[in-house]
Amino acid sequence: MLSKKVGKQLGHPTYSLSGWLVTKFLKWHNLILEENAVKLSNIQPNDTVLELGHGPGFGLQEASQLLMGPRGKLLGVDYSQYMHQMASKRIQEQISRGKAVLYYSDLVSMPIEENTVDKAFHCNCYYYWPDLKAGAKAIHRVMKPGGIMVTTLRLGNITKAASVGVLTGDNWRPEVYMEALESSGFTDVRMENKMENLIKFQAIFATAVK
Ligand SMILES: C[S@@+](CC[C@H](N)C(=O)[O-])C[C@H]1O[C@@H](n2cnc3c(N)ncnc32)[C@H](O)[C@@H]1O
Numbered sequence: 001m002l003s004k005k006v007g008k009q010l011g012h013p014t015y016s017l018s019g020w021l022v023t024k025f026l027k028w029h030n031l032i033l034e035e036n037a038v039k040l041s042n043i044q045p046n047d048t049v050l051e052l053g054h055g056p057g058f059g060l061q062e063a064s065q066l067l068m069g070p071r072g073k074l075l076g077v078d079y080s081q082y083m084h085q086m087a088s089k090r091i092q093e094q095i096s097r098g099k100a101v102l103y104y105s106d107l108v109s110m111p112i113e114e115n116t117v118d119k120a121f122h123c124n125c126y127y128y129w130p131d132l133k134a135g136a137k138a139i140h141r142v143m144k145p146g147g148i149m150v151t152t153l154r155l156g157n158i159t160k161a162a163s164v165g166v167l168t169g170d171n172w173r174p175e176v177y178m179e180a181l182e183s184s185g186f187t188d189v190r191m192e193n194k195m196e197n198l199i200k201f202q203a204i205f206a207t208a209v210k
Helices: 002-011 017-040 058-064 081-090 092-096 130-144 155-163 174-182
Strands: 048-052 075-076 098-103 117-123 144-155 186-196 199-208
Touching: 017 058, 017 081, 017 117, 017 144, 017 186, 017 199, 048 058, 058 075, 058 081, 058 098, 058 117, 075 081, 081 092, 081 098, 092 098, 117 130, 117 155, 130 144, 144 174, 155 199, 174 186, 174 199
Parallel strands: 048 075, 048 117, 075 098, 117 144
Antiparallel strands: 144 199, 186 199
């Protein structure tokens, strides 16, 4: 019962005590994944970069510092109104300068033009998508040909979360997501083991072909 409640809040944080606690957890627990997803995306100053399921917005903040070129643009999408508002506050300055746009939307129907994104990243997000193929197709649609997608995760932690019922079904399994990416038009799909400050994590990479 409690595991299901925690899983529900992680997948879609709401304005509530548990939603607030979840955002504290995301900050202390996931910052390393957000920072590394940005690092591994190899962001260039004039790229258009998209974060899916950005949560409180720490990854957006990190990515914005790399988009210093005149054409550099940051996009974000999250279907939690609470997270949309929290992240909007965090990068208010970039939004007001027209350098960033955040969408309060399900990523499957994100209102982003096709073939416009150079780099897309997400952390701790795909496990909650009911249909991984629909999610992968939605990302592929907005990516430029050759665009790179990166997702970071801590496999040990999500395996534990699944064993206690915080994550349900099989969508948390990296191989299931990687298969969805391959069947949605991504190539060179691979998972690499990484480590920072003695913390082990994994990164999945995929390149959009069109
Ligand atoms: C566990 S939180 C992770 C937040 C942040 N990436 C991090 O690692 O700290 C998952 C986030 O993905 C968002 N999310 C999940 N499924 C989504 C979907 N289909 N469309 C848009 N946002 C989604 C949730 O609202 C939530 O903010």
